[in-house]
Amino acid sequence: MKSKAVLTQTETSQILAAARQEALANAWAVSIAIVDDGGHLLAFERLDGASPISSYISMEKARTSALGRRESKGYEEMVNGGRTAFLSAPLLTSLEGGVPVIVDGQVIAAVGVSGVRSDQDAQVAKVGIAALNTD
Template identity: 75%
Template sequence: MYTKAVLSQTEVSRILAAARAEAQQNQWAVAIAVVDDGGHPLALERLDGCAPIGAYIATEKARSAAIGRRETKGYEDMVNGGRNAFLSAPLVTSLEGGVPVIVDGQVVGAVGVSGVKADQDAQVAKAGIAALG
């Protein structure tokens, strides 16, 4: 039998706080979603000024990173590299900004961010994850 860590509300709160701080420091209006390893929502925060669709996209980025066990940037690179058929893949968004949370080599969740440029979304997500140490 395998065992692995899971995200508690304490860790989720730390991720949100650090991601929010990174976004606010840069004056970026974003939505931040945190999901578990199955892509199920644990938390969502839409900062002032972020378009409502940002909440949906952030959640889909986080879900895709969790169930795909990789950053969504890889999917975006695949599509940009000419593999357009991947756009029809079910349940996966091919937009950068979804980053898995990895503990002891296991994906335990993911963070998705939407609202600014793709690399800035990823920067905010990674800042949130970095708060876990």
């Protein structure tokens, strides 16, 4: 039997705070979603000025990353490379901005961000994850 880490509310809040700080420092109005490894919502925040649709998209980016065990950017690259069948895959959004949280080689959660350019969304997610102390 294997054991794996899980995010507590403390770590979830730490990720959310760092992601929020990165978005605010760049004046980016985004929505930030954090999900567990099954794609279930742990935390969510829509910053002032973020569009309503960014709420849904950020959650789907996080879910895509958690369930796919990779950055959602990989699916965007597949679609852009001609594999358009991924557009109809269930529970997937083929947009950059979903990033897995990996501890000891296992995906334990994911962060999804939406509201600005996809690479900027991913930047916010990665800064949030980087704030997680996994030592």
